[in-house]
Amino acid sequence: MSLTVFGILRIRNLFAVVMLGSIFSLMAAAIFVILDAVDVAFTEASVGAGISTVLALGTIALTTDREKKPSHTKILPLIVVILTGAALIYGTLDLAHYGDPNAPAHRHVAPSYLKEGPEKTGIPNVVTSVLASYRGYDTLGEVTVIFTAGVGVILLLGNWRHIGRRREDEDA
Amino acid sequence: MAAVGLYNYWIVVFLMMAGFYIVIAHDNLVKKIVGLNIFQASVFVMYITFGKVQGGTAPIIADGVTTYSNPLPHVLILTAIVVGVATTALGLALVVRINEAYGTIEEDEIHDQDDDT
Known part of the structure; x- marks a missing residue:
């Protein structure tokens, strides 16, 4: 996924960028399946990799598929991005670890939905x-x-x- | 142990910052929207990571399964994906409209034309 993003960063042919974006969405969908979110994976694969790509291709067809060479230096955006990223990494240190069953998110209302949901609505999903x-x-x-x-x-x-x-x- | 437990979040942060960088550093409007989509997808991955429970399965109730992943982040993200594609469609429509009016989708050229008039 990170490699695809690097490609999107570097390539100036917008057709290739949109296609890489589609591949990115498809990989995100695969990750959702691994993380047990099958419904989300369905939606991401059809909407993210499908409809978004079609819309973006339509836009390219109506405008242009070449990106101009950048005219100014990009030091300031890079600094801003690195600073924000460092702050976010610092923030992740307090988060619950991956798959931790005792994380606060799993102990509040989620168990009651899992227990009562099928009984009250009759839908197993x-x-x-x-x-x-x-x-x-x-x-x-x-x-x-x-x-x-x-x-x-x-x-x-x-x-x-x-x-x-x-x-x-x-x-x- | 911390590195393994937080690995997903670090990937999310990297993707988020890459999308952010595309949005603020590139002048091409279509590329900006692709950047926004990457940013969005990274947030989706983060929420789904919150919902994962070790040893759990997809939250579809079945006999013989006791551990399920948290369904609530999944619901939130389903809504977010659909709203996301709606905003993307509107953004791309605006790009087409800007191209009709200015004849370009590069932000700096649009600014130059505005300064000239």
Whole structure:
């Protein structure tokens, strides 16, 4: 995964960058399977590696697939990034270790969802029962977000702009 | 032992900073959005790492299984992935629109054109 990211950093052909981004998403999906998150892996593989790539390729087709040579030095961003990274590494030292069953995250409400979820909703997959039943309103909000994004894309790129312009021309 | 237990988080930090660097150091708008996606994916990996329980399986209730990974981070990240692709779509639409208006998707050239007018 890190190697792919280095590739994305260095390559200026945007087509290759988008393809590497797709590979990156697919590897993230594989990691999710290893970490027991099968539902998330499904979504990441279809949405991250699939739809995002198609959208990015469409954008490249409508614009250009070459990135210009950088015109200025990049010392300041590098310093900012290294400082932030060091702070984050320092922060990880206090985190619960990988797979620790006594981590605070696993001891609060998660056991009750695992126990009651299938009994109350009748769905053996706990992720589905929480997403669709317990947190159904959040999922409704998520649908609203996607709808808003879709409306935004149509407003930005839709054909009606040309119709409006033609009408202005006729008026003038 | 600490190095093994925290290895995942360090990979996450590296990926996050790589995405961050792409966003602030590159002028090309499409590449910035790819950088944002990398940043996002690193956060997803971090949350899923929180949810892993040693010896656990995927949180689908089955007979004969006693240990499950924590399902709550999975739910959060499912929502986050879908919202993420919605924002990506909107960002890319903005890039196309900027290209129509300015004829370029390099940020410094856009600034130059703005200064000229």
